[in-house]
Amino acid sequence: MKKSVLKSEGAISFMSSLISIFCGLLVGYILLWVFNPKYANYGLGCLVTAGFSSPAKLAKVLYQAAPLILTGLSVGFAFKTGLFNIGASGQYTVGAFCALICGIVFKLPWWVCLLAAMAGGAVWGFFPGFFKAMFNVNEVITSIMFNWIGMFAVNVVFANIPSALDNFYGASNADRTAGLDAANPGAIIPRAGLDRLFGSTYMNISIFLAAVIAVIIYIVIKKTVFGYELRACGSNRDASLYAGINAKRSIILSMAIAGALSGIGGAIYYLAGTGKYTLEKSLLAMGFNGIPVALLASSNPIGTIFSALFISYIQVGGDAMQPEFAVETIDIILAVIIYMSAFSLLMKSVVSKLIGGRFRRKTRGAVLDKEQEGEAQ
Amino acid sequence: MNIIADVLGSTIIFAVPLLLVALGGMFSERSGIVNIALEGIMIIGALVSCLFLKTANEAGRGASSPQLTVLLAILIAAASGMIFSLLLAFASIKLKADQTIGGTALNTLAPAFAIVLTWAVQGQGQTNIMLPTWVRISGISAESGFFARVFLKNSYLTTPVAALLLIVSIILLYKTRFGLRLRACGEHPHAADSVGVNVARMRYAGVMISGFLGGIGGLAFTLAAGSGFSSTVAGYGFLALAVMIFGNWKPLNILGASLFFALFKVVGNYASSLPFLPDFTGVKSSTYIYQMLPYIVTMIILIFTSKKSRAPKAEGIPYDKGQR
Numbered sequence: 001m002k003k004s005v006l007k008s009e010g011a012i013s014f015m016s017s018l019i020s021i022f023c024g025l026l027v028g029y030i031l032l033w034v035f036n037p038k039y040a041n042y043g044l045g046c047l048v049t050a051g052f053s054s055p056a057k058l059a060k061v062l063y064q065a066a067p068l069i070l071t072g073l074s075v076g077f078a079f080k081t082g083l084f085n086i087g088a089s090g091q092y093t094v095g096a097f098c099a100l101i102c103g104i105v106f107k108l109p110w111w112v113c114l115l116a117a118m119a120g121g122a123v124w125g126f127f128p129g130f131f132k133a134m135f136n137v138n139e140v141i142t143s144i145m146f147n148w149i150g151m152f153a154v155n156v157v158f159a160n161i162p163s164a165l166d167n168f169y170g171a172s173n174a175d176r177t178a179g180l181d182a183a184n185p186g187a188i189i190p191r192a193g194l195d196r197l198f199g200s201t202y203m204n205i206s207i208f209l210a211a212v213i214a215v216i217i218y219i220v221i222k223k224t225v226f227g228y229e230l231r232a233c234g235s236n237r238d239a240s241l242y243a244g245i246n247a248k249r250s251i252i253l254s255m256a257i258a259g260a261l262s263g264i265g266g267a268i269y270y271l272a273g274t275g276k277y278t279l280e281k282s283l284l285a286m287g288f289n290g291i292p293v294a295l296l297a298s299s300n301p302i303g304t305i306f307s308a309l310f311i312s313y314i315q316v317g318g319d320a321m322q323p324e325f326a327v328e329t330i331d332i333i334l335a336v337i338i339y340m341s342a343f344s345l346l347m348k349s350v351v352s353k354l355i356g357g358r359f360r361r362k363t364r365g366a367v368l369d370k371e372q373e374g375e376a377q
Numbered sequence: 378m379n380i381i382a383d384v385l386g387s388t389i390i391f392a393v394p395l396l397l398v399a400l401g402g403m404f405s406e407r408s409g410i411v412n413i414a415l416e417g418i419m420i421i422g423a424l425v426s427c428l429f430l431k432t433a434n435e436a437g438r439g440a441s442s443p444q445l446t447v448l449l450a451i452l453i454a455a456a457s458g459m460i461f462s463l464l465l466a467f468a469s470i471k472l473k474a475d476q477t478i479g480g481t482a483l484n485t486l487a488p489a490f491a492i493v494l495t496w497a498v499q500g501q502g503q504t505n506i507m508l509p510t511w512v513r514i515s516g517i518s519a520e521s522g523f524f525a526r527v528f529l530k531n532s533y534l535t536t537p538v539a540a541l542l543l544i545v546s547i548i549l550l551y552k553t554r555f556g557l558r559l560r561a562c563g564e565h566p567h568a569a570d571s572v573g574v575n576v577a578r579m580r581y582a583g584v585m586i587s588g589f590l591g592g593i594g595g596l597a598f599t600l601a602a603g604s605g606f607s608s609t610v611a612g613y614g615f616l617a618l619a620v621m622i623f624g625n626w627k628p629l630n631i632l633g634a635s636l637f638f639a640l641f642k643v644v645g646n647y648a649s650s651l652p653f654l655p656d657f658t659g660v661k662s663s664t665y666i667y668q669m670l671p672y673i674v675t676m677i678i679l680i681f682t683s684k685k686s687r688a689p690k691a692e693g694i695p696y697d698k699g700q701r
Contacts, residue, residue, distance in 0.1 A: 035497040084477050137683045140413065140477060144615045148672045156665040282609065291481055326496040331489030339482035343474035
């Protein structure tokens with residue numbers, strides 16, 4: 001029988017993601033209307049159009065999408081092994097820290113900084129995986145604790161390296177890291193002329209780097225023995241043990257790789273040379289936004305590229321809504337999207353009924369796998 | 378001596394939100410629902426009750442009967458927490474959703490909603506809700522005795538309420554039919570169902586009790602933090618989850634665990650004025666080290682206790698009648 005494109009598993013995931021997005025935007029619009037009816041339509045207009053309104057805005061979308069792709073990949077990769085990596089924020093922070101230390105203090109070139117960030121993030125992801133595998137501590141709790149530990153540790157180390165801070169280079173601020181322009185222009189990710197094309201210094205090659213990494217992760221998950229072992233461990237840990245897969249090793253490696261991905265995310269955000277790391281008192285949102293990115297893409301690495309672009313797009317729209325509305329309206333929309341994704345099984349069965357096809361056996365199997373992934377957490 | 382009394386007093390104040398929220402998490406998990414949304418529930422409880430306190434202050438209610446108003450605020454926090462927790466209950470019981478992801482959604486929603494609402498209520502860019510001064514129970518002089526200083530120097534109505542709720546929780550969980558059924562649903566829902574217990578209703582009850590306690594916990598945290606509500610509870614909901622695990626899902630152990638954690642938190646805050654602590658001379662911003670302390674201690678304790686800890690067997694698994 002010929003397979004209909006509409007009824008394929010990917011299409012159903014895509015449709016249910018669209019429904020999630022629609023519900024999110026609807027709730028967002030209702031909130032805008034409740035809080036400020038006069039500007040509600042204006043707010044929604046900003047949300048939907050601001051990202052394409054100028055090349056500079058588009059550059060901002062791409063600039064923010066790159067780290068989002070990586071944190072989304074990080075969360076999605078852990079999902080594949082049945083783990084919930086809510087610690088992307090801490091891994092992202094530690095990655096940014098390693099990159100900035102290498103760039104500002106040791107004056108290393110940008111690609112060495114990226115590798116350092118990868119290592120730093122991997123270490124921060126390793127701990128939750130190790131504790132889960134060895135002591136059966138819930139990785140969600142561990143990751144959250146490591147988010148806070150990471151943030152405070154990064155703050156205290158930065159505060160004690162005077163040459164890493166902005167005031168070392170003549171600025172008045174002691175609570176943020178030095179600008180890369182002044183400290184080490186070699187650590188800035190190459191812009192390859194794209195900044196002139198878009199007329200914005202936000203633009204560099206990081207979005208392409210992120211996309212390449214997404215493709216690599218796709219190949220690792222789908223085409224290698226290692227990826228198969230990880231997925232088997234996520235679908236049914238007991239069965240994978242029985243089949244001779246080392247589940248402990250899979251858990252630890254999966255979390256370490258997830259951490260490495262988030263770490264690169266932190267590096268490419270701060271190595272763009274436009275933002276400085278401020279000694280924060282609250283966790284960075286970029287890591288948490290990886291969760292809706294991964295959920296919208298059903299943890300598919302290629303899908304992650306597009307969901308990250310979408311979320312970055314509405315975030316730029318959210319910035320444009322100020323000061324009439326708080327930019328946190330975007331977070332509410334994201335929350336609704338996550339909420340809808342939580343019952344993806346139900347969504348998918350509704351979608352496949354809507355399309356008119358029977359809930360075919362293959363789709364059901366795939367969806368059940370997803371559900372078990374959730375349960376394994 | 379005074380400094381020790383102050384540390385102990387603050388420990389009690391910071392233990393109260395941990396105790397309440399961890400008890401809430403316990404009820405939810407004992408019924409079989411993993412409630413990672415406690416952080417969000419706390420924020421919503423704190424948001425609504427702080428808005429109420431602010432309005433009451435502007436209406437001049439506070440001066441006439443301050444503690445009655447605080448009691449009302451506590452009830453409002455509990456009610457709002459309960460309503461918010463229904464979102465989790467509906468998704469995880471009715472729609473059989475992934476409980477961790479559903480909880481994460483609520484944790485994303487709550488702070489964003491709090492900021493958007495306070496922004497809309499108080500005007501652009503003002504997202505802090507200041508608390509009136511009369512919420513504190515005051516009336517002791519600086520020369521009072523050690524115990525007066527521990528228990529009364531900085532005291533809020535939430536402390537006796539928490540003590541009362543702890544006792545009620547113990548009775549409810551261990552001495553009533555409801556408690557037995559609730560625990561059965563968390564251990565073996567099919568067995569409970571087979572003897573006529575409505576699993577879905579029990580789980581709704583478990584999550585709503587956690588919303589009730591979590592909401593009050595949010596208010597208690599904001600009172601303890603002292604600087605008003607700023608759309609965050611600083612990870613206390615997650616710390617409370619760790620407290621609950623450390624307390625092995627048992628009320629009295631949770632009381633001990635929350636006091637223990639609060640002590641570390643307060644030692645971090647008072648680090649500079651405690652003579653027996655190392656002050657890391659030569660290290661700038663060493664307060665960050667002490668702020669890390671509660672989280673590191675949590676990690677170490679979880680590693681050592683997790684082998685022995687016994688989580689409710691059926692937690693996190695949506696109840697499916699047809700499953701064997």
